Amino acid sequence: MKHKLLYLLVLAALLLSACGGASSTGTEASPAASGGEAVEAVEPPTTPAVVHIGWAGSPDSLNPGMAILVEAYTILELVYDSMYELNLDGSFTMTLAESVEVSDDGLVYTYKIRDGIKWHDGQPLTAEDISFTYNLYKDTPEYPYMNGYYTPYFESIEATENNEVILTLTEAIPNIESQLVFLYVLPKHIWEGVDKLEYENIEMVGSGPFMMTEYVQSEFIRLTANKEHFATPPKVDEVIFQTFENQDALVQAIKTGQLDMITEMPNTAVKSLKTAENVEVVVGSPLAPGVSDIIFNQTAEENCPKDEGGVCTGHPALRDRDVRLAMAHATDKQKLIDVVLLGLGSPGLTLIPDGLGVWYNDSIKDYEYDAAKANKILDDAGYLDTDSDGVRELPDGSRPLNFRLFWPSDSITAPRMAELLSEMWAEIGVTLEMQAVDPDALTAQCCPAFDFDMMLWGWGSDPDPSALLYVYTTEAIPTGSSETGYSNPAFDELYAQQQTTLDFEARKAIVWEMQKIVHDDVVYIIPYYEQATQAFRTDRFSGWLTGQAKVELSDVSSLVVIEPVK
């Protein structure tokens, strides 16, 4: 009796879930695509070339204003166009516009938009759409990134009758490309009628090389090729992004050929995948590189942001450059890379990673790993082990060099790194009290509270160096962006200067100088820059881009150039 009841329940569930599945599907191919379909219908029917991509995440939102995750940006990048395209070597290509004129004072940009660009629904894409989009981003303070990040210098945006966009800035800036590159252009005819915050944008009418066909949140995304794209029409027919919560499953799926590409994998899997048949693994620095940092709390009474809740309980020794310098000399970065990342990283210098290409100052000579030298620095500075317990004390003997080291508990790499650091620094008479802390609690402890001695954390970077250089400024201390309390008027001056230096070489020189300053001051120890790994199968598609400066799936280059193996 009961079994029968259960059976009915399950049957009902089956029915309901089937209906649910059907109703949650996205739009079918839009009417605009019918032109392409008609052409295809003439050709003999062949199996469409579908690229199966597995990834461990899924977009948080497809509304470009609300999206935060990199997975969302990957899809936005493929479905929309923006004024510029970021290339794998860090340079920019103009896409929607065919030319730009800049006024002499650097304030007015006039973009001539290409004629004949079409939205996926067949409507023409014009300067109207672009000015509408830029104004939307500019005037919506609730869009966390757009407003504070990419549009703060926008004075006004207008469209002319000649299909031109006139962008007027509040001040001349050197990096207009990186300000515009993530401002995806949206169709005015759709977005003017929707609630800009609540709109989920599942249908995603764009103009990019791929069209949204079906989206089931946190399961999969199907994109169909826009063979009529003005710049980069794909050679494949369809791309499917499928979410795998389990990275072992990802690796297994590409080994067995269920997937054609995976965008991430555990570092432990790289070795075995490299030997797998028909699979090629690419290792390189990611387009938006991540930086790991070892943070020293250097706040003191005088620069403690008390109004913002600063308590500044940092160990006084960490305000002394000699102590930080000695710790830097006692840090074996190569060992950290080999053990923590299994070799998949490069030694770090400052918050500006090598992945930023020209902005990365590769002329800086890092502090060599030399425990004897480190010991000597501490001896000379008066940090002696007065009570012979193996731990050095402050010069006045009051406190041992025993530091609290925190890291966010969701970090996979930090516990191993902490363990290694504790061994390395024990060599120079520095001990650690290590503790994993809930990330929210750590944010609250971090900044601007400065209630810690040291932390292991990290940053994601922007193509432009400005964002991460800001973290070192005095201005960033009360806002919670500065994690060290580092304050150097000379650096602040240079920061302001690079923001308004229009000449590329001059700006680069300033940015390089700034990295030199913070490296000299040992504001952080940057253990390494992590490398990204991707793998793809060579037996179904050929032409994958390898040997590039960067590894990045969201860059359309690979997906628009690969073609099916005959």
Add this chain to the structure above:
Amino acid sequence: MNRTRTLLKKLAWSIFTILFVIVLNFFLFRVLPGDPARAGVRDPRLKKEAVEMLRVRFGLDKPVINCFESLNPIKLGSCTVNPLDTQFFIYVRNLLQGELGISYHTNRPVADILAERLWNTVLLIGAGQILSIMIGVVFGVFAAWKARTAIDYSAVITSLMAWSLPTFWLAILLLFWGSNNGLPLAGKATPGSSALPLLQQWADIGIHMILPTLTYTIIYMGEYTLIMRSSLMDVLSEDYILTAKAKGLSTFQILKDHALKNAMLPLVTVIAINLGFTVAGAIQIEAVFSWPGLGLAIFEAVGRRDFPVLQGAFVLIAIAVIFANFLADLTYNYLDPRVQTE
């Protein structure tokens, strides 16, 4: 009459428990440390205004409840604010209207997210439960009837092993096995299958269900076998079974008409408890096989500190557990009339 009163009393208790859980659930997430509005977006160029906008959007700018501005860190506030303008009463009001808030992570209504996920979980766990109950009961009956024989011992050992296997470990093993046999490793359906005829869609879902259901069945089968076996062995030692044997009834008749019904009682308890937790999903199984169920939603929400989703999921699970226990009470009445009079 008496029976109705007992039932009403039980129902009242269930409702009271649910209300208690709803209140507890709210404060649980308010005493957790940190500022959810900041956790998701920690970025050097994020303006203060943007953070404030996020707080307004998620209702975090309002006091938690009268007299308390926030609970972690504890910040006292005005006690004279309109109670309806505090987070607590807004939460209760929304809950009564079936609204569970907006996900911090996806900006979608939590109720929508949970509704999508709930059916996937019910489907997976439902299939797993049915299979494991069927196999468990059959094995248990066999083991009990052939007590202290080789059949019994092998059934007990197998069950004990199955029961004590770590779920995620078994799941990964099966995943490796399945990947070499062409079974899909992730998701509920093949992307694009929604264009297929309905029957093929179901078949597709069925294929995707094989590995997770198998894992679930193996894990729970052992538990049911052991309980069924011991409970049936108790019953079989009763005098009335001896009488039945003496009457010359066949083994099958004894089991079917005399022993099984009485032996089911403990099993029903366990099934009811398990069914309640069904809504929570087999978190580990769903995570390994990327099955888009409620368990996976919880798993993801924990990682992203998506409190509204967790809060909503907890309410749902609590209601399910309480409801399942209520159902179990009803079933006892049917299985064992003695329960009513107690």
